[in-house]
Amino acid sequence: MELNVWAVVGVALVGLATFTIGFRSARQASTTQDFLTARRTVRSRRNAAAVSGEYLSAASFLGIAGLVLKDGTDALWYPVGFTAGYVALMLFVAAPLRRSGAYSLPDFAEARLGSRQLRGLSTVFVVFIGMLYLVPQLQGAGLTLKQVVPGVPLWAGAVVVAVVVVGNVLGGGMRAITVVQAFQYWLKLFAIAAPTFVLCALFVGGGGLGGVGATALSAPQAPRFTKPADIAVDTDVVLQVREAVPLWAEGVVDGARTSGVVFWGPGEHTVLAGARLRFAQDTPVPVVAGAPADNESWLRPVRGWDELFTTYSLIFATFLGTMGLPHVLNRFYTNPDGRTARRTTLHVLLLLSVFYVFPVVLGALSRVYTPELLVTGTTDAAVLTLPGKVAPGVVGQVLGAVTAAGAFAAFLSASSGLVVSVAGVLSTSNGGRGRVRDFRWAAVIAGAVPLGIALLLPAGDISLSVGMTFALAASTFCPVLLLGIWWPRITWVGAAVGMCVGGGLVVVALVLSTVSSFTGGWAPGLVQQPALVTVPLAFLAVFLLSKATASRVPPETNRIRMRMHAPDRLGFIRDRDIARFGSAEERSRLANGRHRR
Structure with missing residues (x-):
């Protein structure tokens, strides 16, 4: 490069x-x-x-x-x-x-x-x-x-x-x-x-590399190299092949050290870090295990219950x-x-x-x-x-x-x-x-x-790790925000238990998913993306524990909810940072100042 x-x-x-x-x-x-x-x-x-x-x-x-x-x-x-x-x-x-x-x-x-x-x-x-x-x-x-x-x-x-x-x-x-x-x-x-x-x-316009046409993605077979490729493998990888692939390899491939031409048949092949692979033009592309191996599967959504x-x-x-x-x-x-x-x-x-x-x-x-x-x-x-x-x-x-x-x-x-x-x-x-x-x-x-x-x-895959972060946010703060804004009977005990249930389950899934990524990728979809289970459980925990601790509903609930839902022009907004932080002069200036829109 x-x-x-x-x-x-x-x-x-x-x-x-x-x-x-x-x-x-x-x-x-x-x-x-x-x-x-x-x-x-x-x-x-x-x-x-x-x-x-x-x-x-x-x-x-x-x-x-x-x-x-x-x-x-x-x-x-x-x-x-x-x-x-x-x-x-x-x-x-x-x-x-x-x-x-x-x-x-x-x-x-x-x-x-x-x-x-x-x-x-x-x-x-x-x-x-x-x-x-x-x-x-x-x-x-x-x-x-x-x-x-x-x-x-x-x-x-x-x-x-x-x-x-x-x-x-x-x-x-x-x-x-x-x-x-x-x-x-x-x-x-x-x-x-x-x-x-x-x-x-x-x-x-066909002006790209090799004049690749618009039919390249619609072909049902595996994608193909548009020119000879020399690839350095930096991390251990398991590749899947749908049709025979000839290549030149140097390094540890399928458990044996290799230096020369090899032929991969259909199935999975392991390549360790440090290997170099060379493919000729128009050779089918091996893909990492778990990904669609051909364009037909790549274009078809949802390939199983998992x-x-x-x-x-x-x-x-x-x-x-x-x-x-x-x-x-x-x-x-x-x-x-x-x-x-x-x-x-x-x-x-x-x-x-x-x-x-x-x-x-x-x-x-x-x-x-x-x-x-x-x-x-x-x-x-x-x-x-x-x-x-x-x-x-x-x-x-x-x-x-x-x-x-x-x-x-x-x-x-x-x-x-x-x-x-x-x-x-x-x-x-x-x-x-x-x-x-x-x-x-x-x-x-x-x-x-x-x-x-x-x-x-x-x-790792950036979007996959960010997806787990979204699952954690949805399982912790989403129930507290929605119920805190729209349900008057929520209590702090219910909110705390709901956050611990939802957040704890996502953290467990995150740990298992991380371990799975280093030990063969055995984790099922429930572990890799658990929000469909953890979010409802978090909402349920908030609801049930709030019902069980109804005596802990804050006495200021109605006043706070009126502030949240009253139209802005009525002037009920009271900014807490103004009341708590800054000098007396700053608090007075900010409390009496007009906001710009």
């Missing part, structure tokens, strides 16, 4: 622009309200762009195209679920949550149910979800930088993103990253839309998990009122719908032009490698630079929101005063711990 100077320049410019915009915005941040909620003065359109920029993470920019390349039509549920989750958020959560006056999920739990214990438990889950979501962002950054600069270790990209993000957050918290994330959404949209249009034109369960569970997780993601909900606390929060969500739906068209198209094109990624299992690199395969030369390098810059923007924007949400919770937990100094120390911890985990753990 050759060094792409254009891509290096593009990534460097994104990092510089991110730091510069964040630095300029940070100069206006001086109070705790700036760091936690950007003084709740962010207009709906800018906030929508910031939410979209934050939400379109590594899973969206790289992972979806990679899953489409590998799994085909089944992977389409990821962008559908990621977008549809905002419908539920708009209808049931956005406006009441903003009117509650809370500044974080744990603060909402305490304000609604009057329990410091529940606040502490919520803090634990916010930190866990935030860090679990941060790890694939940092690993994706390492993958991107390695593609851009061959020979650079995987940890380099993760360190660069962590340093830039923590630097911006230290400077101005939520106020600093709001403008950064809004800018990065439009950058990411351009970075994925422009190459898609060019690559599609080359594909349809996959049917996994698909519905994924829909459940993505649809309900969005309203439980701390870094997403934190953005709605920055709106002036509930009406603006709902309008923000509507704009987000439009922005996400436009974006998610493009990674799906790139995933389908990758099936034709980058089949070697199916051999190594590194399908997350499809968006980065596709331009150079379709248009070799300067055009491909420039398009690759644009996608690499967009991918880096995705890691930076998502990581920024996650670090802010975790830092805000840590700095105000356990009776913390929520001072700017406390927030900054918490931001360092929120960036350093996931970085250490990302460097220690091997990288």
Whole structure:
């Protein structure tokens, strides 16, 4: 792989622009309200762009195209679920949550149910979800930088993103990253839309590599190499073959050290890390075990009961998990009122719908032009490698630079929101005063711990790990938010037990799934995506325990619910961060000031 100077320049410019915009915005941040909620003065359109920029993470920019390349039509549920989750958020959560006056999920739990214990438990889950979501962002950054600069270790990209993000957050918290994330959404949209249009034109016009026609994906047999391929295997992999494949291999293949020509018959074949495989042009492509081995299966959705369960569970997780993601909900606390929060969500739906068209198209094109990624299992690199395969030369390098810059923007924007949400919770937990100094120390911890985990753990499919994060969010905060907003009889005991039941089961599934990935992939769909079971059990636990502890319903329930559901113009909103944090002068100024829309 050759060094792409254009891509290096593009990534460097994104990092510089991110730091510069964040630095300029940070100069206006001086109070705790700036760091936690950007003084709740962010207009709906800018906030929508910031939410979209934050939400379109590594899973969206790289992972979806990679899953489409590998799994085909089944992977389409990821962008559908990621977008549809905002419908539920708009209808049931956005406006009441903003009117509650809370500044974080744990603060909402305490304000609604009057329990410091529940606040502490919520803090634990916010930190866990935030860090679990941060790890694939940092690993994706390492993958991107390695593609851009061959020979650079995987940890380099993760360190660069962590340093830039923590630097911006230290400077101005939520106020600093709001403008950064809004800018990065439009950058990411351009970075994925422009190459898609060019690559599609080359594909349809037959001007791509080898003049591949539009029938390449509709052929029922396995995908084929469009030119000779020399593949280095970096991790142990099990490949499945549907028809005989001749190749040259060097390394440990099927348990024996080989150096020369081998013939693989139908079945599974094991290749250990360090091996090199060479395939001739028009040779059928072996694919990693568990993925569709031919185009006919790739185009056919749901190939068994286990996959049917996994698909519905994924829909459940993505649809309900969005309203439980701390870094997403934190953005709605920055709106002036509930009406603006709902309008923000509507704009987000439009922005996400436009974006998610493009990674799906790139995933389908990758099936034709980058089949070697199916051999190594590194399908997350499809968006980065596709331009150079379709248009070799300067055009491909420039398009690759644009996608690499967009991918880096995705890691930076998502990581920024996650670090802010975790830092805000840590700095105000356990009776913390929520001072700017406390927030900054918490931001360092929120960036350093996931970085250490990302460097220690091997990288997996980005969208699959993010899908488990959605399952955890759906199984913990979704029941508490929906029932806390719409059911007057919920108690803190019921909420705590429900969070422990749902969250505990997902954590067990996560551990089993991780062990399975290192021991032969034996885990069934229930373990790989458990939301279809864990979310109903969490709701049931909240309901039953709340009924059993009816005497613990907070006496302030009716007043708080009226505040959440009353129209904004009645003026019932009371922001809790204003009452608790900052100097007397700051509290007076913010309490009496008019919010901008």
